[in-house]
Amino acid sequence: MTLHVEPAKVRSTAGAWDTENLHLTAAAKQIHGVGTGGFTPTVASLVGRFIEAWEAIATKSASSSESQADGLRSTAIDILRTDAKTDFDASLALSSIKEIR
């Protein structure tokens, strides 16, 4: 029987999504750290709101990446669980898919 999942590929792609989550979280942190101190009062308050908005956008993109990673792993696990009922290879592959980051 042929597996419906390439476990190594799932692991690495899901891991890469996890890394994207960390990178985008870093972007959110970096945006959060942007100071409004050098701007004139006319511009500073708008910059403050802009920073707040973009910190939220980056955080949302980070969460979305994490969801992709988790979703990919869980889809693969669901498929392998179904296959494992009839296929020993699938039950072996099942144990190899886990979150590293």
Add this chain to the structure above:
Amino acid sequence: MTARILAATAAALTIMLAGGCGGVSDQTYTELEHQRDDVLAWARELSAVASTTLATSPEDATEAYDGVAQKGTSDKYKSYKYDVQADFVTEHQEPLDALRDELGEFSPTFSSNSLRLSHGDLTAHFQTYPKTPGAVGLVVEGPAIEIDQEDMSDWDGFVVGEPVDLQ
């Protein structure tokens, strides 16, 4: 409990409260912390004297553990000294002369544009800048402490050019 034990317990507690040592050994950690305390205390003292003498206040004060190359063995930094830098802007015509008069206890000596001072194993200098009259720089630093480069960068107390309050 003796006073000595109490003091040791307090020191240990301080270390824990400071947020951990990373990979730095306890002895080196204590040395680094002491140097920072000593340099900061003297920098604040010198800054106060300069503020009064030059009728001004410190600007852009920063602190750092600056790498000192152990050039005989490697280009990589394995020794660090803590330093504090600050600037003053004054209308005083001869700021270094005025400072020398006030800081006699620290063995002041002149070089071309600066006044050098020493205090135990700490050194400091006030410097003037020929093309920018009125600007006076202050650097206060301790002696180099040998430490593994990676341990240093992992250490929570490692600072590079961060603002510091001299008031």
Add this chain to the structure above:
Amino acid sequence: MTINISLPPTPSETPEFDADGEKVHQAGTALRTSSSIFDDHGSFVGGQAKDSGLLDGEAAAAYARALSPIGRHADACSLALRAAANAILGHGDDLVELEKRHRQLASDREQLAREAAALAARANPLPTDEAELQLLEADCERCTSQIEAYESDLVRWTEDLRTSEDKVTAALRGAMTEQQVDQTYAGVADPADAARDSMPSGKGPKAVKAWWDGLTEEQRAALIAADPEIVGNTDGIPAADRSAANTIALDRDLAELGAIPEDQRTDDEQTRYDNAQAADVARDKIERSKDPMTHERYEAQVYIYDPMAFGGDGRVAMAVGDLDTARNVSVSVPGLTTDMESAQSNAENVINLHQAASFEGGTSTATMFWIGYDAPSGADSAGVATEGMAAAGGERLADTLDGLNAMRSDDFHLTAIGHSYGSTTVAHAMTDHHPGADDVVLLGSPGAGDDADSADDLGVGSGHVFVGTNSEDLVGRLGQTGWVSPAAIGAGVLTGPLGGVVAQMAGAGLGHNPAEDDFGAVRFQAESTSRGSIPNIDDHVKYYDHDTESLANMAHIVNGQYDDVVRAGQVHDPWYRGPVDPESDRTPTSPDTDGR
């Protein structure tokens, strides 16, 4: 005769203005780095993410369907944030200019107000003498016209400030929500794409410069943010743009890798992070240093940033000063045991050199350290430090020097400086490739390479090949002199990390000793007041120290002040005994190089 005296009006107050263009610039730089992270995210979603490993038809299709909007949104976010960042950077530039004009206005206003008050005092009571009255009238007219000029400057300044504020606020207001971002930017082509496609490949730095100059400002800004690794490390692109790109790459590495817990970093990630931190510390060190004459804080230009080059040793070059505009430019090449983690000590060297050049009268200088070749370092040092790595490094250095020449259209003065094994590298660059340097400095040289029999072979004229060798510098004694090579003296007798390296250089045969009279270079004084009494390694590493003969002389060479370079007697090698160094009998001096 009637004389009408109209007293000048009191000039309007200069408004309060405490904006800080530099800080605004920092804000823009941080946002541009974040836009680059979104850009990478978009590339990931459109590339690696597609290869999910799901082979099941329905699940794989569902996964693929989900990717498209994510990628589209990431690309839109990248473009929107980049546009906002660029608007803020432009606003920062405007504010720097406005700050200067504001200072001038405030000073003008103070002076004019004083003058107007003095004229009012002269007019009360009015002088009775006609000549005095005429003079007062003329002075009042002159002052009034100066105040009118001040008032129109003030109006112009206020309008310019408002225009700049309006521009940046419009850019920010257009990208405050995800809906706005998707509406404006989703599906929009990145201007970086077309620019990248038009880049000349396999051509020299002059072709690159012509290509870069031909791009629009928008395309250049887009490429800097989208492809910082390419822009930051391509010879021919101006240093300021390279530095902007490398700043993005460096700050992005620090942010991204710093966010990964240390125990979860791969070996490559850890190496990249270590090298990024080393570059960051070097940059901080430069930007915390000051010019000893002007009190100005130095700015760092990151000319090369390639943290994974040479199997993780990394490549980095950083300048104190502006490589695009400085009249005098120097490039310092370090020697053995150098990799990217040595950036901090190399930064210290070029800070010292810049300070000394300024102290000696240089007013337009950029001094760069160049860790741009695979110098024998770390584990490599256990191998043999043959001339091969210096020859390969020489080729890379020549590319860098050619790049500097290509990016400048003016006639500037370029000095290539090599220390230790780096001097062999510099000599190879000059001898084998003839890049356009004006002066060459070889410090503590173990040999000028097999291809150079004399200073003339370096191609700049023997009067422009300068050699600094401390008489007790062990490495400086390793080059071939006369018919007996003293190289073997070093081999086998030294222990310790650098001792081993010296032994390797000794065994490598790195060419002629450039401090010898036969070589024909200009040797300058480079003794140290803390000189040892026998050949040693400590005297090999003092050339860039403040208050040394060598640093003062190097500063003169970098400044082009050739008459001020203090010449030293050359090593000579009589047939009846070993090499003789007249400098060993001279009492060293300690010239002031920084006023401290």
